[in-house]
Structure formats: C-alpha cells, structure tokens
Amino acid sequence: MLVSCWALGSFVYRQSLSIWIELTRKEITSVTSKTYGAKALNLIEISLDLAPGNASYWFERGRLLSRMGYSDSGVLKSNWEKDYRRSMVRSPSQDLPLLKLANMCAVGQPPSNDSNFDVCQRLYQATFVRNSTYGYAHYKYGNYLYKQSRLCEHRDSELVAEMCREYGVGIKLMSAGLKIADMAKKSYSNCLRLADNYAIARVLKPFTSQQWEWMGLGLGRKGDVFWVDSWPEVSLDLTEAQGSRNDYIALARGLERSHSLKSSAKVLKYYLIKHPKDFKVWESLIRFMDRHRTIFSENEIVMAMSKAATVKGSDLSANLILGKIACRAGHADLLKSFFSKAKLLGPKNSKVFVAIGSCHEYLKKYEVAIEFYKKAIILDLDNAELYVKLGRAYASIKKYQEAAEQLERALVLNPKHLGAKLTLKQMGIH
Numbered sequence: 001m002l003v004s005c006w007a008l009g010s011f012v013y014r015q016s017l018s019i020w021i022e023l024t025r026k027e028i029t030s031v032t033s034k035t036y037g038a039k040a041l042n043l044i045e046i047s048l049d050l051a052p053g054n055a056s057y058w059f060e061r062g063r064l065l066s067r068m069g070y071s072d073s074g075v076l077k078s079n080w081e082k083d084y085r086r087s088m089v090r091s092p093s094q095d096l097p098l099l100k101l102a103n104m105c106a107v108g109q110p111p112s113n114d115s116n117f118d119v120c121q122r123l124y125q126a127t128f129v130r131n132s133t134y135g136y137a138h139y140k141y142g143n144y145l146y147k148q149s150r151l152c153e154h155r156d157s158e159l160v161a162e163m164c165r166e167y168g169v170g171i172k173l174m175s176a177g178l179k180i181a182d183m184a185k186k187s188y189s190n191c192l193r194l195a196d197n198y199a200i201a202r203v204l205k206p207f208t209s210q211q212w213e214w215m216g217l218g219l220g221r222k223g224d225v226f227w228v229d230s231w232p233e234v235s236l237d238l239t240e241a242q243g244s245r246n247d248y249i250a251l252a253r254g255l256e257r258s259h260s261l262k263s264s265a266k267v268l269k270y271y272l273i274k275h276p277k278d279f280k281v282w283e284s285l286i287r288f289m290d291r292h293r294t295i296f297s298e299n300e301i302v303m304a305m306s307k308a309a310t311v312k313g314s315d316l317s318a319n320l321i322l323g324k325i326a327c328r329a330g331h332a333d334l335l336k337s338f339f340s341k342a343k344l345l346g347p348k349n350s351k352v353f354v355a356i357g358s359c360h361e362y363l364k365k366y367e368v369a370i371e372f373y374k375k376a377i378i379l380d381l382d383n384a385e386l387y388v389k390l391g392r393a394y395a396s397i398k399k400y401q402e403a404a405e406q407l408e409r410a411l412v413l414n415p416k417h418l419g420a421k422l423t424l425k426q427m428g429i430h
Contacts, residue, residue, distance in 0.1 A: 098127040099137050106144040120144060135173025139183055142166035146190045161200045164191040168204040171211075185214050192218025198230035202237060209250040212238075216254020220263065227255075227263050235270060245271065249284050261292050279318055282308035286322075290329050298331075305334060316345040320355045327359035335359060350380040357389065366396045384414035392423055400427055 102123035124141040127134060145163035149156065167187035174180045188204060188211065195201040198219070206212045219227055219234070238247060248271040255264035268285040272278065286304050289296045305322055312318035323338035339356050346352045357372030373390040380386060391406035404427065410420040 098123065098130060099134070099140065102127055102137070102144075103140055106140070106147065133173050135170045137170075138166045138173060139170030139187065142170060142187060142190070146194070149194050157196060157200070160191075160194045160196070161203070164195060164200055165203045167191055171204070172207070181210070184211060188214035188218050192222065198226075198233050202233060205237075205241075206247075207241070209244075209246040212247045213250040213254040213257075216251040216256075216264075216267075217258050218254075220255040220258025220260035224260065224263070227260060231263075231266070245275070245278055245281050249281065252284070252288070256288065261295055264288065265296075276307075277311050279308060279311045279315075282311060283321055286325055290325055293329070301329060302331065302334065305331075309338070313341070314345065316342055316349065316352070319345065320351065324355060324359065327362055348379055350376040350383070350386070353379070354386065354389070357393075361389075361393055361396070364396075366393050369393045382413060384410040384417050384420070387413070388417065388419045388423065391420070395423065395427060403427065404429055 102120060105120040105123050124137065124144065127137045127141075131137075142163050145159055145166060149159050149163060167190070171180065171184045171187055174183070191204055192201050192215070201215075201218070204211070204215070206215050215234075219230055222230075234251075238251070241247070248267055252264040252267040255261075255267065265285065265288060268281055268288065271281055272285065275281065282304065286301070286308060289301050289304060293301070305326065308318075309322060319338045319342040323335050323342060326335035326338055339352075339359070342352045342355070353372045353376035357369045357376065360366075360372065361369040370390060370393045373386060373393060377383070377386045377390065387406045387410035391403045391410065394400070394403035394406060404424065407420045407424050410417055414420075
C-alpha cells in the first residue's frame with residue numbers, strides 16, 4: 001500500500017510539473033518585450049527549482065532570454081540553439097547538454113559578481129544533480145571558478161577554495177583512460193597559483209607520484225616563505241597517505257624544477273630519517289646534491305655517500321652507482337674505494353670494468369680507459385656497445401685506424417647501431 005501511494009505521488013508530481021512547464025512555454029511564446037517576459041522568466045525559474053537537472057528547462061530559459069533581447073547574455077551566443085540541439089542528438093541522457101550549456105555560459109560570461117555568474121554556477125550544479133560522479137564536469141566547473149577568481153578585482157578566498165575542491169573531485173572521478181594528465185597538471189597549477197595557503201590547496205589530495213610532483217612544482221613557485229609555512233601540513237599529508245618513496249622523490253623533483261633546492265633536499269632527508277635503509281632515496285639525494293654542488297659543501301656530499309655505502313656496502317650495483325657519482329664529483333679516494341669493492345664483488349662482471357673505464361674516460365685518462373674496456377670485452381665478446389666505447393676512446397687519442405676496427409666489429413654484431421655509424425661518420429668514414 002505504501003509503495004502504491006509513493007508511485008501515485010510520483011506520477012502526480014511528474015504530471016503537475018509537465019503542466020507547469022507547458023504553461024511556462026505558452027508564456028514564453030507570447031513574450032514580445034522584456035517587461036512581459038519577467039512573468040515567464042519567474043515561471044521557468046520555479047521549474048528549475050523543481051527539477052534543476054533537466055536540460056530542456058535550461059534550454060527554455062535561454063530561449064526566453066533570447067526573445068527578451070538578451071542576445072549577448074552569458075549563456076547566449078548566435079549559434080547557441082543549434083549547438084544545444086546537436087548536443088541533445090549526441091547525448092540523449094542530457095548530461096552532455098547541461099555541461100555544454102554550462103561551458104557556453106562560462107565562455108561568454110566576463111568575470112563579475114552579478115546574477116549571470118550565479119546562472120553559470122547553477123548550470124554546473126544542475127549537471128551534478130543529474131550525475132554527481134561526472135568528473136569532467138567538476139573539472140570544467142573548476143576552470144570556470146579559476147577564471148572568475150583570477151580576473152575579478154577582489155579575490156574571494158572561499159571561491160578559490162571551492163575551485164580547488166572541484167579540481168580535486170574532478171581528478172579523482174575522471175577515468176585514467178581519458179588521458180587526464182594535462183587536465184590534472186592544469187588543476188594543480190591553477191589551484192596553487194591562487195591559493196593563499198596550503199590548507200586550501202591540500203583538498204587536491206594527490207594520490208599518484210606524478211601529482212605529488214605537480215604539487216611540489218606549485219609549492220616551490222610560491223616561494224620559500226610559503227613552503228616553510230606549508231611543510232608541517234605537507235609532511236602530515238604524505239604520512240597519512242602512506243606515501244611511497246616514489247611520492248617523496250616526486251615531490252622533491254617538483255620542488256627542484258621550481259628551483260626550490262633546499263626544500264627539495266629537505267623532503268628527501270625527511271624520508272631518510274624515517275627510512276634510513278632505503279638506498280634508492282639515498283641515491284636520489286646524492287645525485288641531487290651532485291647536480292647542485294654550488295649549494296652543498298664537499299663534506300655534506302661525502303657524508304651522504306658514506307652513509308649510503310653503509311646501507312648496501314656488499315651490493316655490487318650500489319657500489320657501481322656510488323663509484324660513478326664519486327667520479328663525477330671528483331672524489332678520488334671514494335671512487336677508488338667503491339670501484340675496488342665492486343671488483344671484489346664482481347671480478348668477472350663486465351659492468352664493473354665498463355664503469356671504471358667510463359670513469360677514466362670522463363677524467364680524460366683515455367689510455368687507462370682503453371685497458372678497462374678491453375677487459376670488459378674479454379668477459380662479454382658479443383656486446384656491440386663495448387666495441388663502440390673502445391672505438392670512441394681510441395678516436396679520442398687520434399688512433400683512428402684502431403677506432404675504425406672496433407666500430408666495424410660493433411656493426412658486425414649490430415648492423416643498426418646508430419652510435420657506431422655516427423662515430424664513423426664523424427671520423428670521415430662512411
């Protein structure tokens with residue numbers, strides 16, 4: 001009995017709403033001026049209050065405004081009706097038409113605080129009434145709020161907060177298959193550009209390493225003072241999100257890209273305080289310090305490398321990595337220590353001799369590099385890349401005949417090796 005009453009009530013509601021809209025349409029048809037259109041506009045507004053998610057009511061509202069002469073209103077363009085009808089054909093569900101109307105409103109509406117701004121908001125909100133999980137609609141609404149916030153004379157912090165919130169919801173709802181990377185990047189950039197503090201921007205809630213990098217990029221561009229104020233909340237968010245090492249590395253990379261170098265190092269060091277045995281992050285920190293040696297003392301770099309060595313002192317690849325970094329940094333004692341240990345751990349591993357040879361080549365000790373490349377080739381005779389390295393080392397000391405022989409051997413093993421072909425061409429041999 002209860003279900004029957006509900007069904008009857010629903011039927012009566014739909015019928016009464018249909019009659020209401022029909023009366024409204026008759027009023028619209030008879031409109032000849034702005035004065036007489038006010039009554040019809042009031043009726044259609046009541047209809048929208050009753051069913052805000054119905055695209056056809058919004059269409060009637062636009063048609064009414066057109067008849068009243070508001071041809072350059074925010075929602076109205078010369079091709080407005082044609083675009084709307086085309087959208088209806090493409091998407092009978094009416095989700096797309098509502099978003100289409102909202103986007104057209106957003107494009108045509110200049111930044112202001114008048115009622116037209118409210119109309120565009122209501123159109124987006126009507127889209128959410130029909131489908132609250134429509135991620136792209138949330139993203140477009142965020143774009144509209146960004147436009148309003150950025151260009152209005154007096155920036156409203158609540159509007160900026162709503163913008164960031166819509167961006168965050170949109171990113172999470174949009175399918176990964178939609179290639180949302182560019183939209184997500186724009187969302188982070190826009191939100192952080194206008195946010196007065198991190199409390200507003202944190203509603204984005206990064207959930208991938210790429211998003212943490214964009215967060216770092218945006219935070220770094222806000223300046224050191226903004227970062228210092230934000231760090232307690234940022235570190236808390238990373239902890240609560242159970243961020244992996246990749247999230248910390250990504251955040252540091254974003255800060256580095258924005259030239260906030262000390263902040264970038266701080267993120268990596270913070271992670272290492274909690275995870276001192278994570279060699280991958282030690283490697284990231286050391287490489288970062290090596291790239292920016294002007295702001296780190298030699299002692300800081302040596303200390304970091306020594307601590308990293310204690311984490312994986314008996315690991316071959318770790319010693320090779322540290323040896324290569326020490327070579328680039330010019331730390332003779334450290335590179336000798338790491339490479340000596342690597343030779344003990346992998347006496348018959350060609351990678352050890354290649355790494356040592358590459359280091360000597362970097363230091364322009366070509367004769368020594370040649371000897372190590374030869375040892376590597378003995379252990380790995382079918383590796384074309386090794387012959388190329390040996391050939392280039394010979395070419396560096398102008399032993400072109402020996403260089404050509406090694407490069408031709410590389411091409412026998414790999415006829416498509418571009419490095420070998422390029423080096424021969426540089427030597428004038430085709």
